Amino acid sequence: TQLLEQSPQFLSIQEGENLTVYCNSSSVFSSLQWYRQEPGEGPVLLVTVVTGGEVKKLKRLTFQFGDARKDSSLHITAAQPGDTGLYLCAGAGRDDKIIFGKGTRLHILP
Amino acid sequence: DTGVSQNPRHKITKRGQNVTFRCDPISEHNRLYWYRQTLGQGPEFLTYFQNEAQLEKSRLLSDRFSAERPKGSFSTLEIQRTEQGDSAMYLCASSFSSGWNIQYFGAGTRLSVL
Numbered sequence A: 001t002q003l004l005e006q007s008p009q010f011l012s013i014q015e016g017e018n019l020t021v022y023c024n025s026s027s028v029f030s031s032l033q034w035y036r037q038e039p040g041e042g043p044v045l046l047v048t049v050v051t052g053g054e055v056k057k058l059k060r061l062t063f064q065f066g067d068a069r070k071d072s073s074l075h076i077t078a079a080q081p082g083d084t085g086l087y088l089c090a091g092a093g094r095d096d097k098i099i100f101g102k103g104t105r106l107h108i109l110p
Numbered sequence B: 001d002t003g004v005s006q007n008p009r010h011k012i013t014k015r016g017q018n019v020t021f022r023c024d025p026i027s028e029h030n031r032l033y034w035y036r037q038t039l040g041q042g043p044e045f046l047t048y049f050q051n052e053a054q055l056e057k058s059r060l061l062s063d064r065f066s067a068e069r070p071k072g073s074f075s076t077l078e079i080q081r082t083e084q085g086d087s088a089m090y091l092c093a094s095s096f097s098s099g100w101n102i103q104y105f106g107a108g109t110r111l112s113v114l
Helices: none
Strands: A005-007 A010-014 A018-023 A033-038 A045-050 A056-057 A061-065 A071-076 A085-092 A098-101 A104-109 B005-008 B012-013 B019-024 B031-037 B044-050 B054-059 B065-068 B075-079 B088-095 B109-113
Touching: A005 A085, A010 A018, A018 A085, A033 A071, A033 A098, A045 A056, A045 A061, A071 A085, A098 B044, A104 B019, B005 B054, B005 B088, B012 B019, B019 B088, B031 B075, B044 B065
Parallel strands: A010 A104, B012 B109
Antiparallel strands: A005 A018, A018 A071, A033 A045, A033 A085, A056 A061, A061 A071, A085 A098, A085 A104, B005 B019, B019 B075, B031 B044, B031 B088, B044 B054, B065 B075, B088 B109
């Protein structure tokens, strides 16, 4: 069974601090997506990474796909209250099946 | 492109009633997925369609749940004889089977069973 473990589950930090959340698996994924979800809404796609070692930047967010395509990280620089939300990673594995992690709930304190 | 649309956004029902949700995917997408999400958890896969064919169903999808996509466009998810444990957010996503199969989500239908 393919699993995606996200850590930490919860993170509460002050505005302006930096943070990193992780998404790990023992399985290889052909691609990996990061989503952000706000309460009462559906997940919104942030980025897709497909190549081992790939790094993508989206303003203050930096996404990295591990060399072996089994793990990924999301780094946020100078966090702002608008970054608050549930961050989900999702990997595309065997048979096009998409596996979701349980998410990291991020709260940025003003 | 209006994105993935789900209706209704909220549904409150009494235990034992039947409910039906609708999902309209992104028009050029041939795959459509249904997920259930409870508070603080990631989405749990329920079922998916490629065009009008239902290709996979999760063990989470009990006999009270049925999904259809009769013309390969919109889909409906029906829950019969609802139970309090069915209370959750029901999410729909669509994708194009070629390429990376990236899924785009609707805003969800929040079901509350009293």
